[in-house]
Amino acid sequence: MMKINSNIYYEEEDFKLYNGDSLKLLKKVESESVNMIFADPPYFLSGDGITCNSGKMTSVKKADWDEKTSLEEKHKFNRKWIRLCYNILKPDGTIWISGTMHNIYSIGMALEQEGFKIINNITWRKLNPPPNISCRAFTHSTETILWAKKNLKSSKHIFNYKIMKELNNGKQMKDVWETSLTKPSEKKEGKHPTQKPMTLLKNIILASTNKGDLILDPFNGSGTTGIVANMLKRKYVGIDIEKEYLNLTIKRKEAVCDEKKF
16 A cells, blocks of 8 residues: 655554645655545635534634635645646546635636546535525535546546446436535544535545545545545545544544444
């Protein structure tokens, strides 16, 4: 299994976590060694505003890593980490990037600028979104997930069409996926402000990888990507600058290690 020679934080068979800046650690990953990348990068949304969480008004400030920045700096950051992901992705590998209106347009442009071709624009429709407490706009009930491959004529990306069709009751799966927000049962060990539902990652991993493949998440967060990857018998490498979230990932992994696979 791929191994970065420094900053190892946690290591088990087929599951490794690294603590540090992704822009530095991704440079140490072997070229064309990763089958799939999932990334939920900073939205650069934190500030003095408020939002609704569990029926209560809360600050939108998440952490220093999510502080608002200029449009130019945001796009520069996105191009830099996406360029590094291009280098480590196998020719037939793919990258999935989740975002909202606050960063997804920069992400889309950065992907094309760095040599990727967008395959699909997945819309995640949340069945139970929080209300818009300002009453000055429509309720934000969707997120976008861009799926892309290297723009190479010689490469053919992995897409497990039959599996996705089976999951969709024998019909072609569309690019609108409906599911609820992350279940409370998936937050028993602690919370992350942008934690994704395991069902979402299950679809992504089954669609674009095979058993034994290596999946990398450069913004590990609460570790949902890695936990689902291992449950589906894939290898995983996660990177995060916050030890708090790496510790949460370890707690979550240990809590589900004896559960059934999907």
